[in-house]
Amino acid sequence: MELIVLGAAAGGGLPQWNCIGGQSRRAWWREIPTQTQASVAIGSRQSGYVVINASPDLRTQILQTRALQPDAHHPDGPRNTPIRAVIVTNADVDNIAGLLNLREKQSFSLYGPDAVMQIIGQNSIFQVLDPDFVNLQPLEAGTAITPVEGLSVELFHVAGKPPLYLEADLGIESGSSGFTSGVEVQCGARRILVISSCAHIDAALKQRIQGADVLLFDGTVFEDDEMIQQGLGHKTGRRMGHLPITAADGPLIELSETLGTRKLFFHINNTNPIWDIQSSAFQTITDAGWEVSHDGMVIPL
Amino acid sequence: MELIVLGAAAGGGLPQWNCIGGQSRRAWWREIPTQTQASVAIGSRQSGYVVINASPDLRTQILQTRALQPDAHHPDGPRNTPIRAVIVTNADVDNIAGLLNLREKQSFSLYGPDAVMQIIGQNSIFQVLDPDFVNLQPLEAGTAITPVEGLSVELFHVAGKPPLYLEADLGIESGSSGFTSGVEVQCGARRILVISSCAHIDAALKQRIQGADVLLFDGTVFEDDEMIQQGLGHKTGRRMGHLPITAADGPLIELSETLGTRKLFFHINNTNPIWDIQSSAFQTITDAGWEVSHDGMVIPL
Numbered sequence: 268m269e270l271i272v273l274g275a276a277a278g279g280g281l282p283q284w285n286c287i288g289g290q291s292r293r294a295w296w297r298e299i300p301t302q303t304q305a306s307v308a309i310g311s312r313q314s315g316y317v318v319i320n321a322s323p324d325l326r327t328q329i330l331q332t333r334a335l336q337p338d339a340h341h342p343d344g345p346r347n348t349p350i351r352a353v354i355v356t357n358a359d360v361d362n363i364a365g366l367l368n369l370r371e372k373q374s375f376s377l378y379g380p381d382a383v384m385q386i387i388g389q390n391s392i393f394q395v396l397d398p399d400f401v402n403l404q405p406l407e408a409g410t411a412i413t414p415v416e417g418l419s420v421e422l423f424h425v426a427g428k429p430p431l432y433l434e435a436d437l438g439i440e441s442g443s444s445g446f447t448s449g450v451e452v453q454c455g456a457r458r459i460l461v462i463s464s465c466a467h468i469d470a471a472l473k474q475r476i477q478g479a480d481v482l483l484f485d486g487t488v489f490e491d492d493e494m495i496q497q498g499l500g501h502k503t504g505r506r507m508g509h510l511p512i513t514a515a516d517g518p519l520i521e522l523s524e525t526l527g528t529r530k531l532f533f534h535i536n537n538t539n540p541i542w543d544i545q546s547s548a549f550q551t552i553t554d555a556g557w558e559v560s561h562d563g564m565v566i567p568l
Numbered sequence: 569m570e571l572i573v574l575g576a577a578a579g580g581g582l583p584q585w586n587c588i589g590g591q592s593r594r595a596w597w598r599e600i601p602t603q604t605q606a607s608v609a610i611g612s613r614q615s616g617y618v619v620i621n622a623s624p625d626l627r628t629q630i631l632q633t634r635a636l637q638p639d640a641h642h643p644d645g646p647r648n649t650p651i652r653a654v655i656v657t658n659a660d661v662d663n664i665a666g667l668l669n670l671r672e673k674q675s676f677s678l679y680g681p682d683a684v685m686q687i688i689g690q691n692s693i694f695q696v697l698d699p700d701f702v703n704l705q706p707l708e709a710g711t712a713i714t715p716v717e718g719l720s721v722e723l724f725h726v727a728g729k730p731p732l733y734l735e736a737d738l739g740i741e742s743g744s745s746g747f748t749s750g751v752e753v754q755c756g757a758r759r760i761l762v763i764s765s766c767a768h769i770d771a772a773l774k775q776r777i778q779g780a781d782v783l784l785f786d787g788t789v790f791e792d793d794e795m796i797q798q799g800l801g802h803k804t805g806r807r808m809g810h811l812p813i814t815a816a817d818g819p820l821i822e823l824s825e826t827l828g829t830r831k832l833f834f835h836i837n838n839t840n841p842i843w844d845i846q847s848s849a850f851q852t853i854t855d856a857g858w859e860v861s862h863d864g865m866v867i868p869l
Contacts, residue, residue: 287647371585391687
């Protein structure tokens with residue numbers, strides 16, 4: 268079994284299509300590698316894979332990931348995929364738009380919080396996922412499923428916000444719970460946590476992280492106001508539902524006492540200086556025992 | 569001014585994510601180049617570009633097209649794009665999903681048939697295109713606009729079908745007109761036609777094509793039943809709203825008498841043998857005076 272980082276960047280990717288500031292500038296000039304939007308696959312060629320979040324880059328990610336390519340000698344014939352299931356953790360475009368790439372009458376299971384499944388149901392464009400083939404299942408937090416043989420998976424609530432395109436309809440406060448989830452994966456004796464969006468680290472979350480083997484954690488912004496500082500937007504990390512890495516209540520300080528957990532940032536914004544391995548920011552997180560994930564990174568489980 | 573083929577493949581691209589038959593097999597093995605889903609940009613760095621159809625691969629296409637990258641020395645600062653406008657010709661996922669890549673508070677104009685604009689309005693996910701920045705304008709067939717200085721553009725009706733995800737709701741017959749359009753672009757003395765979907769070539773369409781300088785035409789399938797023959801689906805080209813290249817009423821025969829028009833197939837399915845330049849199919853269309861377009865192809869205007 269393995270975990271493959273299909274995409275390590277936050278919404279927009281690295282570079283962002285309409286931005287030549289921050290780390291995007293370096294990425295356009297190929298001084299640092301480009302990165303696609305956050306998504307993870309866990310599984311094996313034998314058992315199949317579960318994909319956590321369907322980013323808008325999913326077709327590109329499948330093309331650059333040999334493990335997810337169809338099998339030339341599959342008993343079902345030339346149309347097949349090792350992707351058995353997709354789990355979406357919230358309804359942001361970053362996490363669900365990629366489902367539109369998974370059309371073409373291919374069977375797989377789709378799981379997510381009920382609030383997210385409802386939004387998908389309300390948008391007729393997702394009917395390209397033919398219900399005769401795609402099994403859409405609301406998944407309550409705390410209910411374990413086995414999307415792939417050998418993996419037990421459950422969702423848990425994480426503080427967040429509603430998707431951007433529904434903020435005006437639902438109110439920004441609606442996101443305090445229900446819209447955003449983390450994913451806990453049990454693979455044999457190993458426990459993996461994938462948390463791409465987190466607005467607050469509470470006692471329950473700290474408790475859950477204790478003793479995990481691998482933690483992929485929301486690394487959207489290094490500092491709360493970095494987008495504003497860089498002239499690349501007017502929102503803070505917190506306004507977007509993301510805890511800054513270096514905040515007093517952020518992951519660097521709050522999760523400093525984990526023991527034996529391999530800790531990696533992912534869902535990293537194109538303004539975040541940790542993309543640059545020469546930066547003091549990169550040094551800071553490295554000294555604190557964290558890694559920066561990247562497209563194509565494989566973690567054996 | 570130039571026309572850039574951002575993507576030359578039909579829906580699913582080449583290869584298709586869940587297919588290792590037909591031409592997809594060769595593309596997975598990199599015996600032939602991979603291709604993204606159909607889209608075209610027309611314009612220049614000076615005047616800006618209009619993009620015709622927003623394919624799910626649009627972020628990838630911008631990354632591989634230097635002309636569409638933001639300007640490091642733009643007076644508006646580091647967030648900018650040379651894309652001034654997007655025109656969508658129907659509401660298929662292939663043509664509108666890429667709009668979700670164009671979020672991030674960037675001004676541009678979005679044009680399309682009223683029926684298509686309504687579907688976009690009904691799907692809340694497209695509200696990521698902030699109305700303060702994106703000017704969504706229904707465009708009637710026959711009304712000329714100037715989305716970019718130096719280009720006059722109009723839509724015209726083409727026989728087609730409703731989008732796949734609305735076939736059950738609207739009925740397959742609903743697509744005979746209104747959902748599918750072609751685009752006519754006038755650039756100085758040059759006239760360019762982009763027709764990615766065409767179910768029938770009538771007298772009016774033949775008339776319009778006469779004397780055009782460049783024609784990009786629906787090359788989805790070579791033979792009507794090629795998907796079935798290759799074991800890659802149960803639908804014919806006609807059932808999907810596409811006239812087969814070699815049909816008695818198809819483009820090879822019906823458009824054989826154009827004079828002085830550079831004729832290229834695009835929107836080419838991953839089952840179509842013309843992707844293989846060694847094939848007799850490729851020879852057939854070449855002998856008939858047609859070219860196969862490909863990702864990154866540039867036609868100076």
